[in-house]
Amino acid sequence: MKQQTASPEKEQQASITSENQMEHQPVVDDPSHKPGEKLKDKIALITGGGSGIGKAVAILFAKEGAKVVVNYNSGEEDAKDTEAIIKKYGGEVVLMQGDISKEEVCTELVEKTVQRYGRLDILVNNAGTQHHTESIEDIKTEDLIRTFQVNVFAMIWITRSAVPHMPKGGSIINTTSVTAYQGHGQLLDYSATKGAIVAFTRSLSASLAGKEIRVNGVAPGPIWTPLAMSSFDKESNKHHGEDTPLQRAGEPVEVAPSYLFLASKDASYMTGQVLHPNGGSIING
Template sequence: MANYPKELPAQTQSRQPGIESEMNPSPVYEYEDYKGADKLKGKVALITGGDSGIGRAVSVAYAKEDADIAIVYKDEHEDAEETKKRVEQEGVKCLLITGDVGEEEFCNEAVEKTVKELGGLDILVNNAGEQHPKESIKEITSEQLHRTFKTNFYSQFYLTKKAIDYLKPGSAIINTTSINPYVGNPTLIDYTATKGAINAFTRTMAQALVKDGIRVNAVAPGPIWTPLIPATFPEETVAQFGQDTPMGRPGQPVEHVGCYVLLASDESSYMTGQTLHVNGGNFVTT
């Protein structure tokens, strides 16, 4: 069993979504002894937020399963290039696409570029997100509300809407949601609302696309050590991050890859409209 850190040094970053190369300790994004089994051989995956955090872990795992990867990210170029380098070491193609996933035109362009450069699209991982803690709903501006919904939810709507022009029977859509809509979070009101919308969207699209042979599922992370954490919270909060879980520690991005590989592969051929929870032992009701 891996020995992941239970405590984190106090730290903070001044920008979102944060830079992985500046984190201490660095998030764990791959199992060194992970051996791919060609579960995604010949497939193409588009992953938003694929440059770092959970997205980086998924990108590398999919590469090990022999999928070509398109990584969509905002402007964290150093992190993106590092992920691209690691993905290509697995002998697959990796395309970097930079832009704002909250804009429909860009989302359309990202899908079109993926199809043109990599020859198709089989897996869509809607993973990009942002959050801005506030002590009261009174502190949430219309600008913040719109920005959070555009990045977290509108992006998933836009990308799914465009991707289904190319997804074939057997394809998969995987949406990253959160533990928050299941348990509530009074300091992340708008963020939690976006994740609740994602849950409803996942179930509804699963019903809408089942006739086309396209599966739609979600993964709900708990407190995970990603760049969003030091970019979101003050130092003292980061130092205690994840310690209130039954496992007593924050999760690592790599601890999600089994879920994302499962949901992208034919091994989950009888699963749609479902959410897998990776949260350190917290019980939730669905």
């Protein structure tokens, strides 16, 4: 995986918190998609569902019949846009703002979802954060702690709260990354969390097999999202994804079908697996 590099412009680029601030507007919806009711009447909770990949997943799930609860932290404008698109298609969506680096917020997300709908069929642990550093010496302890809190601790806290409310046939989908398999010299702690997510996914799948709850993951490659763009300078971002075999970055809408497949009955014989929408990079994982 080609390394993006920092420049003096990074400070300005790191201010990106919304899709509207991106020069390249991510594609999060496919108007030509013909729903097949694959998730009819399912209840889905998606963290980090306000923008990027989570936004595209929320929209696709709703179009396929799911009632969607979208958690987001910052980026209210993007979250409101997610809500508007889903409602445009006649879907049902509930926005829940909250910083999942806090255990009580994670518990509350699940409790409010269950209070409203009585159960939880699909959990998508998608929210994440990352901090660019030139070397391991530059990693700040506070950034390291927050990266693990958001990317790993929250995933475990939310899943722990959710499992008692999930029926047989339930699905948990965790977002890892191509960096878990290839590494990334400037995203050391982020890559470490994504490796932990792969291990957690495989372990949890074994733990929950007896309950007939499937646990899988998705490991996207370079995708057009505010998180990706906020970590590097403008010049690097212009070449985002060009080092993949397809020679371009992916759109969130191209990743969302992987989540739909894993959430639906189509993946009834899959657990402990990771899908790799990454532009063609072979990672043997």
